[in-house]
Amino acid sequence: MAIRLPSCIAGAALAALASTGAGAQSLLEQPLGSDQFAACVQGLADKTATAGRPLAREDFLRIASAGKYDDRVRQSMLIAAGEPTFWWDELAATTDEDRVREGRAILAREGPTLQKIESQFGVPREIVLGIYGIETNFGPSQGKIPVLDAALSYACLRPCAASATGTGSCIARERAYAAVRVLRDRRVRTDNWLGSWAAAFGRTQFVPDSFEQLAVDFDGDGVADIINSEADAWATTANHLKQRGGWNMNAPVYVEVSIPKEQQAEFAASGKSIRLADRAKPLSQWMAQGWRALAPDGQPKPLELAGDPEMYPFLPVGLPGPAFLVSRNFDTVLRYNRSERYVMEVALLANKIAGGGDFVTPWPTDDPGLTRAQVRELQAWLAQRGHAQVTADGVMGRNTRDAIEQEFVAKGLPPQRRVGQRTMRLLMQP
Structure with missing residues (x-):
């Protein structure tokens, strides 16, 4: 599961930070001192009994003592909070022609491996490549911060609520514990274990606790290596989508639609996205209410998909702007990264890699984003x-x-x- 700037899960992470109160937010105002960091690590050691998987206090201290506070974590959290971006900026950059071309080249080169992963896990190879492209630009952008340092720094900058006393009850703390367990169990090489500011690592960016639970050795060399092995990273990503939500191969992530005029007032722009997951119903029922798919030329056409999957409305910026019906596959990608924008970046890139085009409806701006x-x-x-x-x-x-x-x-x-x-x-x- 990835964490990257400036959007995606960064927003969710900062929202969670805010929920812990003003004291937690104040930690972002200046770097942690060495004494503060040491005290935090000691405090984490004292709570190892709450770890989601067994972790001895002495093992935590032995391994975590090599960790260092990295202020890039704090700086990245501040940037995420202070540099808002528009949908049309991010999608223009993340799904540009260069990335589509490279994704298609990988699909042509590694087609048999990707087809095997698709068959085994039931997840489209284009979706796996979409995640690969968005996360690390197909490999080279895996991060530059030591994962142990990032996990410990993140846990110290985002302290858990006092009520988080149950097993595995604190996400930030569990991430630090998982990073220690990964090192304890020698599942990665310490000399190249680098990742993002929130401790996501590898070609498709998994945080340590998700890596522990979902990593797959697909190339058969005896090691689940999501850093160096594309096959392992792709299979691990597909396994995440399979295990945490499942995938309906008969349903796309989205269908761009036109909404009947008499129903449009409900979806007027309100300054935030409109996602009505509780309104899911078979596609045929949306068709009966006058909703239509949009063809590439902008003309309406019947809403028809094999199996008549349930879908629900999603409008990134409200009307006027692109409108979609999205399937439960949307929710599955959302479990990979808690950002609606991320889901649509992945889905649009996947659609383009598969030969499809951009959204038909223009964004409501006279200043579209840059590639x-x-x-x-x-x-x-x-x-x-x-x-x-x-x-x-x-x-x-x-x-x-x-x-x-x-x-x-x-x-x-x-x-x-x-x-x-x-x-x-x-x-x-x-």
């Missing part, structure tokens, strides 16, 4: 303008946003930290 190639073009321009901290890596990070804001001010324009297709041209014009 990664366009972000790199912008970053190269910013670097030429003297912003030495900006690297042309295609990632709209804090340094890039800082430079964008400075350039808007320099042009006498209202400051902003985001650009799209229109505002990029405005910013870069002589």
Whole structure:
């Protein structure tokens, strides 16, 4: 299960942090001191009896004593809270032509292995590749923080509620315990065990506790290695989707739809997504109420799928904007990463890899998002303008946003930290 910036599970993690109270939030205001971190690790040791799987206190202390506080965890949590993004920005970057092309190349190269995984676990190979592409850009972006350090730092920055005394009752604490158990059981090599700020690692980004429970040795070498083995990572991902929700091969994650005019008022934009999971019913019933699928040319067509699966409405930004009926497969991907936006990134990328197209309905904006190639073009321009901290890596990070804001001010324009297709041209014009 992955954790990445700037959206996806980061938002869920910060929401959970907020739920623990103002004292927990204050921990993000400045780095933890060495004494604070040491006291936290000691406190974690004192609660090993609550671990979801057996862990001796002495084993925890022996292994955790090698861990170090890493302030990149705190900084990443702050960035996630402070840099809101739009749907049309993220999907434009995460499902761009470059990523689709690379996904199709992997599908052509590794088709037999992916087909075996699909047959064994009952999960489409394109969905597995969609997760692979979104998580680590098909492998190279697995993270740079030692996983043990990240897990301990995360647990210390997100303390558990006092009521979390039951077995496995605290997610952040359990993640630290699982990281220690993974090392105790020698399931990874310590010299290359690197991951994200929230301790997700490997080609498809699993946190240690999910890795413990779901890792698969698919290539048959005796080790479930999601860091170096694509086959193991793909099978582990498919196993996650199978075990935590299941998959209906007769149902897509989404069907883009048109909503009858007399029903549209209910779905008007409200500043947040509209997801009505309690309204699931067979597709034929939506058809009977006048809902229709949208063909690639934008024309309505009948809502028909084999097995007449149950689906429910999901509108990322309300109307006007794309509208969908989504299946329980949506919920299954959501268990992989607790972000609606992540689910649609994966599903759209998977659809494009399989030969499909983008959403038919445009986003309600006059300034659509940039592809990664366009972000790199912008970053190269910013670097030429003297912003030495900006690297042309295609990632709209804090340094890039800082430079964008400075350039808007320099042009006498209202400051902003985001650009799209229109505002990029405005910013870069002589």
